[in-house]
Structures are given as C-alpha cells and as structure tokens.
Amino acid sequence: MNENLSIRFGSLELSNPLVAVSGTFGYGFDYEPVIPPEIFGAIVVKGTSLEPWPGNPPPRIVETPAGMLNAIGLENPGVEVLVEEYLPRLAARDVRVIVNVVGKTVEEYVGVARRLQGIEGVDALELNVSCPNVKAGGMSFGTSPAAIDNLVGAVRAATDAPLIVKLTPNVTDIAEVARAAEEAGADAISLINTLLGMAIDVDAGKPVLANVVGGLSGPAVRPVALRCVYQVRAATSLPILGLGGVASAEDVIAFIMAGASAVGIGTALFADPLAPHRILSDLAAYRARYDEWPVGRAHL
Amino acid sequence: MNENLSIRFGSLELSNPLVAVSGTFGYGFDYEPVIPPEIFGAIVVKGTSLEPWPGNPPPRIVETPAGMLNAIGLENPGVEVLVEEYLPRLAARDVRVIVNVVGKTVEEYVGVARRLQGIEGVDALELNVSCPNVKAGGMSFGTSPAAIDNLVGAVRAATDAPLIVKLTPNVTDIAEVARAAEEAGADAISLINTLLGMAIDVDAGKPVLANVVGGLSGPAVRPVALRCVYQVRAATSLPILGLGGVASAEDVIAFIMAGASAVGIGTALFADPLAPHRILSDLAAYRARYDEWPVGRAHL
Amino acid sequence: MLDPSREGGPEVFGARLVHNAPEGRARRLLLVVEEDIAPVPGQFLQLGVGGGGETYLRRPISIADWDGARGLLELLVLPVGKGTGLLASAQPGSIIDCLGPLGRGFDLDAAGPIPVLVGGGIGAAPLVYLARRLAERGCPPLTFLGASDHPGLAGEKSLTALSRGVVLATEDGSRGATGMITEVMLRNPGELEGATAIMACGPRGMLAALKGMARERGIPAYGSLEEHMACGVGACLGCAVPMSRPESGKSYLRVCADGPVFPLEEVILA
C-alpha cells in the first residue's frame, strides 16, 4: 500500500480513497485472491437487516448500455450472522469495514445499529435509505427530508459509530435531502445509490426482472453521480463518499474534485476485477500532481 | 414508407411510431439527404420560445459512457422566425410537425402557443417543462404538480392544438406529475427529457460544460426512460411518446410494450445517422408478429 | 466429500485464441493458457468480451475441455447474442480476457462406477471435460446427447470418444432418435439400468425431467444451471436459484458460487 494515497474521510483515516461499495463485494472475501479486501481504503458490506431477508426471485440482474440493473432485493442473512460469522473474519484482516444498514421501519434500522454498537471492527455505519418505508406506504425513506430526519435522528441516538447516510438520486432535490441528514446528525453522506430503471424482454413481452424495476449502476450513471456529489458538496459541509460508475483513476479524481473525500467502486469490479489494482497504481501518479487531494476543486 | 407501420398517437395518425425528438434534428433539414424528415412518423422541432434565446457559452456538450451531456441552453431564434422561416418549409414536406415549446414564465409559454394557434402544419405542441421556472425561483416547471397544473391549464386555454407535456425524469414521483398534467388537460405525455448530470475535466480541475451541469441522453438513460414510461402508463390513460436512448427496433418495441404509442429517437442519430432507416426496416419484421402494436403489453 | 471447486480461488488471465472452428451452430474455440488453472469439470469462466458499453458485463462460459499438460483450453460457444457473437467471431491470435475457474463443478466422487451424462444443446459443453476426467478414473460414462436438430448438437465427437456409449436424439429427427433426449431415455428405460448417478447440463425443462427420473431410481442427479450473472464469484447475489428447502430466512442459492452444479434435489427448477 502506498502511504501517500491516504486520505481523511470524516473521522476515519483511510489508506487510500478507494472503497468497495455495498452489494458488489459481498463480505470482502468472494473475490479472493484476485482482489484482497486490504487493497481498499474501506469496504462496505452488503446491506444488513435485523432479521434475514430472502431477496427477490430471479432474474435479478440484466445488462444495460454501459451498466446494469439489479433487483437483488437486499438478500442478507441478518445482523446476527454478520456479527457471528463475517465480522470476526474481517476483524482478522487489516481493512476498514463499514456496515450498510437496511430496514423497513425506523425500529429495524435502530435494531441493527444497536446490535452493532461497540462491536469490534465496525468502523462506520452506512444507512441505506433507499428501502421502502413500509410505515409511510412504500416510498423510500430517502425521498422525504422529514423521513430522513426522523430515521437519522433515531439511529444517531442508538450508536456511537460514525454515521454515513447513503442517498438515492431518485429525488427532485438531493441537496435538500442531504441537508436534512446533516441536521439530523449524520457524520457523512454517501451517494449515489442506484437509479430506478427497467428493461423489457421484447420476445417474452414482459419485464426482464422478476421485480419489474431495478437499480441502474455502472459507468452509465457516472454523470448523474458526479452531479449529485457536486450539489451536495455545495449544500452541506459533510464529508462525502462519492460513487456511481467509477472505473478509472481519472473517475476517482473527478469525484474528488466534485467534493468527495472517499470514492466507491462497485459495478466496474464485475466488468474488470483488476480495476482496483489499476486505479490505485494510476492514482499514485495523480496524487503526485497535488500538494493535497483536490477535494472540491471543481467548485473554485 | 410501409403502410403497415402506422400507429395512432392520440388524435394523430402517424405513418410509423418513430419520432425525431426535440433538439436533435433541428428543424428537419440538417441531416438531408442522409435522413429526410419524411421517414419519421413525426418530427419535433427545437424548443421554441417567445423571443430568441442565445443559449449557453461553449463547451455545450461532452461525451459520456453510452451517452452524452448537453447544455445547449435552448438556443433558438424565437417563435416568429419559426413561423416565418421554418414552418413554411416544413409545410411543403409530407411530415407531421410537433413544436417543442419553452418559456421561463407561464406567459411566455402561452405567448408561443397563441402565436402558433391555427398555423398550418403544426400538428401538436409539446410543452417542455424542464425549463427553470423563474417566478418560482428556478426549480423547473416539471418538478411540481402544482406548477404543471397551472402551466398546462393556461396553455390549454390558449390553443386548439393537441397538447403533449414532456416530463423530466429528475423528480421523486413522475406518476404524480403525469397525473397533474392529465388533470390539467394534456392530450399526451412525452418522456423522458434528459437526466441532470455533469462531467469534470480533471486536467483543468473544473466542470467540462461552461454551464457546469447538463442533460444526460443516449442509451445510458434507456432503462430510466423505460421505467418512467411504464410508471406513467400505469398512472394515467394518456397516450405516451416514449423516448430516451432508443437506438434499435428492439428498443422501439420495448418502449411500446412499456406503454408508448410513439417512440422518439435523438442522441442515437448522432452516433448513427442510418439508425432510423435500420430501425424502420427492422420494425416491419416485428410488426408482422403482432395483430396490432403491442402497446402496454409488458403490463399484462 | 471433496469440495468440487478449485483450491486457491480464481485468477484473471489472458488466453490466446489459436483455433476457432464451427461445431454445428456453435463454435469450438481452442485457447492457450500460461497459468495452471487446474479446473474441476463443470467450472466456468467469466469472459470479458470487449464491445465497450454494449457488452459491459462478462459472459459465463463453461470449460468444455482442459489439457493441463499443454495448457490447452477448449470452449464451445453458441452465438445467441452480442457477447457470444463477439466471442464466436474472435480471430485466432486475439487474447481473451478470462476470470476463473469459477464455481463448484461436478463431484467426481459422487459419480460412482456407472455415471450417466446428459447434455441438451450447448449444455453438452462441460460434459466433455467431465467425461474425460471420469474416463481417467476408469469410469467412462454413458452419455445421452440431445438437441433440437443436428446443427444444435455439440461435443458429439469428443463425447463419443470418451464415453462407454453415446445415445443421440434430435427433436426433428435429423440425427439420432427423434424426440427430446429425456423422452428417448424414458422410452428405453433399460439404458439407465445400473446407473450410479446422473450428471447433466442443458435447459431447465430437461433437468426437471432428469430430477424425476433420478428420484424414481433412487440415484443422485446433478445439473449445471444457468442464470444471468454479474460478478460470477458470489459477491453480488445476482444469480439466484430458489432452494427446495429454504432455511432460516435463506431462500436462494447462488448459481455462480454455490453452483453452477447442484444436486437437483436442492433447487427448484420451475
């Protein structure tokens, strides 16, 4: 690991800005030995709920131009298995771990945060607010500033861990949602989650995904993600984990210049498992150009 | 032209479902002789305002994965030049013409609609509601159901022409906006306009576009566009002009199955000016599979 | 029981295409591999097919055969879309970007002395290497191969050489018996006499029929499944197949990492 790539992301010192994003890197081990988890500044594990969630029926994914749709449905074994099985294995490795937290009610999110309170090896929580808010009739938590305020406030009270709120781009005004998260006590913002999309199988005359709609990710969404990071950087003073379509060191720098102090990679791992290695070696050359990481430089 | 490709789009009978979308085909003549305007079921001319608009400084466009960003800034010579210069030339051709209407206030939209009232060769108006609503402080007309209601109601009263409302996907709930347009008297919905995005020039350390943000179009956005068409089809009974990333006959059928009865093509013309020819010849083979166009079939 | 996946996990490597010839409607690709990938029969590769944004994800393709001594990899590719189309038209000399070997293959120990292999269409691909390894162990299989028509048959020649016997069937009768291969098997129940396991790859319907046959005879049946894949390594949960017996909130298995070869009793094939 190149020491010169280290960067401060809120209260966390990361060995480099590159973060494996939730849902694309499992619990850190599936890509071994091609991608050891240690090469990342941090890894975000799969969205974790209080009880196990089964996920959606297949097909769950479909390729799209320069990207893909997924409708995994947040399949996960629940926080208990995370704590018993995966976190101890991760704790034995030299890697920062962020747990992505999901729930259908505020209570479920709080429950996960409580269970993780004080557990060794959990460096931060990332609240995935794209889940359907069952109490509010299915619209996601992340689409309403009031729901964000309520949720973040409740989880904030339940944990000492740094709290990252991961926003959905499927809103009219992402800056407003980010400000709500900041006011409710979030320590950082992560964006973007996937864009809502769909694909149709014209031979079958029906949606490809069993779930009908899915989340769009990959290079196709990069311009939207950069715009969201840029807008949120201008609207709040929170550190940002920027992500969406990152595939090269140039992309990492673009997100940093838009305002991110950590940059996630997900879908590009599928297309090119060597991308993290290439990015990190190319990043060293970029890093040498600047006295410090050019966080937010594109705003000047 | 293959007669069998004809389709009913609201009150209009189109010779085929393929429509050249606003801003990508000028006033119909720029691509001649490669693409004669007659091959389309209809063409939508560039966004037209009451007075001339100068547009944004360059750079106005930048390529992105499977797409592009544009920030033309709705440069156009104003409705008077449209009426005096372009509409007569178009009236001499055998092509349906839809005028895309833009404005910064309700009065400006109404002014354009009035000026076009009764003009020969205007088959429909398409209200582009993605313009900044200056009276409401810059948020676009298309992001608030109340603003849509107000705008569509006022234009409805000013024209007899079929009124298509073109929605922006940059909203939390597009179905809600579509319903507002329907209730205010729209005859059809067109979607999607571009997704808000940006690109950063990492060597210069600043946004590529002089306007900072721009609109994302091309195949990259197709999954989002299909999802919007599908949602609006379920939420309203209005005919839909579906568009966003269309590049093949298969894409046209996918939009039709999602609920569109006319399908637009824009950015793909830039990449492949022969796309319309190829699409129309491939469409004939698809058409032969069905008794009637499978509009909305993916909802069954 | 041995874990039928490769020790040490997958690698990323470039394989040089040296031969590309038709095999019915499919293409037979021969590639030179420098690494000792030592795959298990039934394992697959995730191939980067280039093509930029239009084929962003990798494509799962079975290891059809492997000659470790010479580092020769064989693939059988049926061009059905953009990605397989690009692969099928790749020119000798080009380097194919491979991730693998991936997944859990066929458990050779479970095959018993008289294994029966059943391939449907391009599904025959992984059976060639499986038959070779079974033959090496002194248990050459009895092989059933079916397809819609003669050009749809794949691997016939290699499988004939490696099996103790081969039964062919095509739906249109253009080669072998007429009908679906499972129908032909049911029409000649004697052929399965003494079989110790069924190992198959092909359409879900075929696998479902085999599941029934195996259950009746009380022998184990293993099938290689297909599902859309993103990662291919188990990280994304994209390639779900429903479990026959869900356990404590877990309802799906991953085709790429828990399979692609499953005991058919463990999965729902509907």
Add this chain to the structure above:
Amino acid sequence: MLDPSREGGPEVFGARLVHNAPEGRARRLLLVVEEDIAPVPGQFLQLGVGGGGETYLRRPISIADWDGARGLLELLVLPVGKGTGLLASAQPGSIIDCLGPLGRGFDLDAAGPIPVLVGGGIGAAPLVYLARRLAERGCPPLTFLGASDHPGLAGEKSLTALSRGVVLATEDGSRGATGMITEVMLRNPGELEGATAIMACGPRGMLAALKGMARERGIPAYGSLEEHMACGVGACLGCAVPMSRPESGKSYLRVCADGPVFPLEEVILA
C-alpha cells in the same frame, strides 16, 4: 461568392483503410472511397470509431487530402484520446464509418493570387488539400507550419511540394526556426508582403494572433475552428462559437455547419 460547402449534402459511407503510417506523432491514413464525395478543402468527416459505449459519439476529422480520380482519401490523425487512439491504431483492411463531407470549407475564390496558409500542429491537416486546390488554380500558397517540436509537425512533405515556399518553426527549435509560428511570422514581416489572404488551422491562440496580423494588413483571414461536436451537421447546436457581432438574439455560430472555416473577424477566439 460560392458557397464553400458541398452540393447535395453529406453521405454516410464506408472507407477502406489501405495504409496507416506514422507522420511524426500523428498517423497518416489512406482510405479508398467508392463514392465521389467531392469535398471542398476545409471540410471534415464525422467518423464512427466503434469502441461501443466508451466512444459513443463520432469524431470530427479533417479531410487532409482527396484524390478524386483514384478515390483516395487522406487523413492525418493525432492520437490524443480514446477515439483518435482507436483510429490511429486501425489496421489496413478495416472499414471506417464516415459521415460527410461536412461543413463549410475554405473559399478558394477569396484566396487571391498570393494566399498564405498557416498551420499549427495537427492543424496542418486540412491545409494539404487546400494547397493542392490552390496550386491547381495556379495560385500555390506560401505556407507557414509550426508545432511544439519536430514530431508535432504534420503535412510538411506534402505542403512543401504544393506550396511556393514553406517556413517551418518549432517552439523547441528542433526543426526550422525557434518559436511559435506566429512569432516567426512577426519577426519576418517581409514574408507576408503582397499576401492576399490568410487561411489557417491550429490552436485558438494562433488564430487570434493571425486575426490581428491580417487586420493590420487589411487582408482577409480565415480559420478552421474546433469544438466538441455531437451531430456534425448543424442539428444539435452543440458546437457553438461566439459571434463577434451578435444579431437580434443570435449570439453563436455552429462550428460544424456555419464553419469549421470562418472569416476570423466574425468569431470571438478568446
């Protein structure tokens, strides 16, 4: 004055690459074209460069030379990014997807008896065909070519053959005079004596300097501009250049359709 754009408008055609050789840091591509595209010097093509989603838009490339009798098209391509990189590495035999000829080229009638051509770096590309057509009319140009260094010079050989004289300059002095080509021109004002027009292609700064020189001498100056393009035919308004004298709400011209060649007095080059 003749409209310096092609009658009948552009076409889409495939051009077969027959030769690809280095020319300094650039590549000289020779292509066979079946169609009689009859371009005007200064016109360009929009080339589809493949590469799928990563190079979705076409790339504007000048027609460097055209031999109508033999249907031979020459391009000079400097690989600066993904698209030009793909073009520069295209193999002879491959078919390049072309849209064109596009835009308004140089007005030969406005060149006068002693035209002066000025090229900066890869900007020399369209000057080759321009020099050829001027020479054919009996008015071979006086040509100034500049670049940062020797490998940055393009078209030197052809332009030397077609011009009445050629002055070379490089910023590092590795070929010709040392300095920017416009500095060299200013240092030797006698060279421009009697010039009837300046026709140029190169960086904006170079064009701005030439605009000043031409204004002082009272001769017309024409320059070919570059801007990011989507359609290349005038439909999208993507390639705006600000007008020197905006008129009734119109403030920009389109590089692709109103240019790429403009009287420099009509555009703001800042």
